[in-house]
Amino acid sequence: MTFSIRSIVHPTDFSHLSAAAFAHALSVAVAAKSKLQALHVAEPGAADAGFPHVKRLLVQWGLLGEDASPTDVFTRLGLIWQNVTLDSQDPVEGILRFLDQNACDLVVLATHGRDGLDRWLQGSVAGAVFRQSAVATLFVPRGARGLVDPVSGQIRLRRMLVPVDHAPTPDRAIETARGFGALLTGGDVSMQLLHVGRMAPSLRNVAGAAPVTIRYGNAVQTILAAATEYDADLIAMPTAGRHGILDALRGSTTERVIRQAPCPVLAVPAG
Numbered sequence: 001m002t003f004s005i006r007s008i009v010h011p012t013d014f015s016h017l018s019a020a021a022f023a024h025a026l027s028v029a030v031a032a033k034s035k036l037q038a039l040h041v042a043e044p045g046a047a048d049a050g051f052p053h054v055k056r057l058l059v060q061w062g063l064l065g066e067d068a069s070p071t072d073v074f075t076r077l078g079l080i081w082q083n084v085t086l087d088s089q090d091p092v093e094g095i096l097r098f099l100d101q102n103a104c105d106l107v108v109l110a111t112h113g114r115d116g117l118d119r120w121l122q123g124s125v126a127g128a129v130f131r132q133s134a135v136a137t138l139f140v141p142r143g144a145r146g147l148v149d150p151v152s153g154q155i156r157l158r159r160m161l162v163p164v165d166h167a168p169t170p171d172r173a174i175e176t177a178r179g180f181g182a183l184l185t186g187g188d189v190s191m192q193l194l195h196v197g198r199m200a201p202s203l204r205n206v207a208g209a210a211p212v213t214i215r216y217g218n219a220v221q222t223i224l225a226a227a228t229e230y231d232a233d234l235i236a237m238p239t240a241g242r243h244g245i246l247d248a249l250r251g252s253t254t255e256r257v258i259r260q261a262p263c264p265v266l267a268v269p270a271g
Helices: 016-032 054-060 070-077 091-101 113-121 171-185 219-229 245-249 253-260
Strands: 007-011 035-041 080-086 106-111 136-141 159-163 190-196 212-215 234-239 265-269
Touching: 007 016, 007 091, 016 035, 016 054, 016 106, 016 136, 016 171, 035 091, 054 070, 080 091, 136 253, 159 171, 159 219, 171 190, 171 234, 171 265, 190 219, 212 219, 219 253, 234 253, 253 265
Parallel strands: 007 035, 007 106, 035 080, 106 136, 159 190, 159 234, 190 212, 234 265
Antiparallel strands: 136 265
C-alpha cells in the first residue's frame, strides 16, 4: 500500500481548540506537500474571528523567512491552501455537503469534549462523504497532548497504539498509521497492537506487523488505559467505513475513545 495525502480539509469554528487542530492540519500538509482547505460555516449573529494566518504560522515555525511572499508557500514548501466560507446553514450538513463534492485524503477535526463531539455528529449523514471512500479523520480532543506544538511546529510522534479486532479488519488502519508516522517523522514509529478479547485477529496481510497484546475488560477503558501506559502519541482506530466515518462513530467504541483520549485519534475506514 502506497501512502500519500494530496488534499486535507479542516472544518473550523475559529475556536482556540480549532486553532490547535489547524496546526496539526498545516503540519501534515507541509510534510505531505498537499492542498489544505480550511472550511468554516457562517453562523447568523456570530462574530467571525477569521481564518488562521498560514504564512505567519509558517514563519513562526521557521519554515519561511519574514520576507516570504504568499507564492513562496507553494514554491518553497509545495503547499497550496484555501480558505472556504459556506453560507449560513446547518454546520454539519454544510460540511458534509462540501466534503461530498470535494475529494480529500484526510479530515482534521477538533473535538470539544462530549458536547462538541455531539455537535459534529448531529444531523443527517445520508450520503455522507466517507460512504465508499478510504478517507481518514484525525481528531484532536480537548485537553489531549497534541502531535504538533502550535507555537514551534515541533512534531511529537514516537509511539502509536492501534486497537485491532476481527471486524472491522485492522489491515488498513495499521498500514495507514505506519504511513502517517513515516510522513511526519521521516522514519518508523513504534507501534503497539492491542486486542481486547480472547483471540486476536490474523494479520497475515500486514507485512512486519508487531505481535498483538491481548487484554481483557471493557474495550474503551482498556484502550484508554493502554494508551496512557504506553504513553501513546496517537491512537489509530479501524472503523466500519461502509456508511461513513461520522455514521460509524455514532455510539461506537471509536467515538467513546475519542471523548476521553489522552492524545489525537486517527480514525481509518476499513473499506
